[in-house]
Amino acid sequence: MKLSVLGCHGGELPDCRTTCFLVDDVLALDAGALCASLELDALARVDHIILTHSHFDHVKDLPLLADLMVGRRERPVTVWASRACVKTLQKNIFNDALWPDFTRIPSPKNPVLKLRAFRAGETFQAGPYEVTSVLVSHPVESCGFVVRHGDTALGISGDTGPTDRLWEVLNATPNLKALLLETSFPSEMQALADLSGHLTPRTLRTELAKFRRDGASVLLYHLKPAFVAALKRELADLPVRVLELGDSFEL
Numbered sequence: 001m002k003l004s005v006l007g008c009h010g011g012e013l014p015d016c017r018t019t020c021f022l023v024d025d026v027l028a029l030d031a032g033a034l035c036a037s038l039e040l041d042a043l044a045r046v047d048h049i050i051l052t053h054s055h056f057d058h059v060k061d062l063p064l065l066a067d068l069m070v071g072r073r074e075r076p077v078t079v080w081a082s083r084a085c086v087k088t089l090q091k092n093i094f095n096d097a098l099w100p101d102f103t104r105i106p107s108p109k110n111p112v113l114k115l116r117a118f119r120a121g122e123t124f125q126a127g128p129y130e131v132t133s134v135l136v137s138h139p140v141e142s143c144g145f146v147v148r149h150g151d152t153a154l155g156i157s158g159d160t161g162p163t164d165r166l167w168e169v170l171n172a173t174p175n176l177k178a179l180l181l182e183t184s185f186p187s188e189m190q191a192l193a194d195l196s197g198h199l200t201p202r203t204l205r206t207e208l209a210k211f212r213r214d215g216a217s218v219l220l221y222h223l224k225p226a227f228v229a230a231l232k233r234e235l236a237d238l239p240v241r242v243l244e245l246g247d248s249f250e251l
């Protein structure tokens with residue numbers, strides 16, 4: 001399994017891009033930096049996009065991607081999202097007001113995008129990938145995932161504050177090679193992190209104590225751009241790696 005980091009920040013600046021990971025060039029986890037990172041041909045190869053939740057920094061390239069893909073693909077791009085997230089996308093983005101309804105363009109029968117809803121907690125098959133969703137802790141319905149292909153598994157936390165269920169699922173996952181884990185604010189902003197459903201290095205420490213990592217790499221993302229330097233200083237003594245744009249891994 002090849003993992004490419006297209007976006008790994010909790011905000012956008014010239015050298016920061018919002019959440020977006022690419023698996024084997026065909027599956028995207030969140031859509032915060034697809035169009036900003038990939039040329040047209042590479043974009044057209046993305047068959048599946050799995051969304052952790054509906055917040056803007058995770059879905060923002062979906063409308064732009066849809067526009068670029070008209071006439072470029074024979075089949076729709078399948079966008080997997082929780083029921084609540086599908087509702088939000090349909091009502092607030094693809095509503096023919098903010099953006100055209102690309103789930104019906106160029107034709108309702110063969111549109112550019114196909115939204116597929118899953119129930120949080122459900123396991124589904126996205127092409128060759130078996131994906132287990134896990135409800136995590138955030139102000140809107142947000143999911144972490146375990147993505148399996150062959151004998152390799154990859155985890156992603158989604159935006160979340162402290163949680164137990166995700167760790168139970170990860171601890172029961174054989175061959176987990178890496179976990180993409182959010183950390184957003186420095187510990188001095190704990191109150192804001194708790195309110196907004198995010199981790200700080202302080203809560204990251206208590207979360208990691210729940211993880212039987214068994215050799216899996218812990219890869220941190222969603223650092224808020226304004227606090228990257230402070231966060232890196234605070235994280236220096238933890239057994240984690242802070243992701244950088246352009247990182248790629250063979251799992």
Ligand SMILES: [Zn+2]
Nearest residue numbers: 010055057159
């Ligand atoms: Zn976010």
Ligand SMILES: [Zn+2]
Nearest residue numbers: 053055138159
């Ligand atoms: Zn969020």
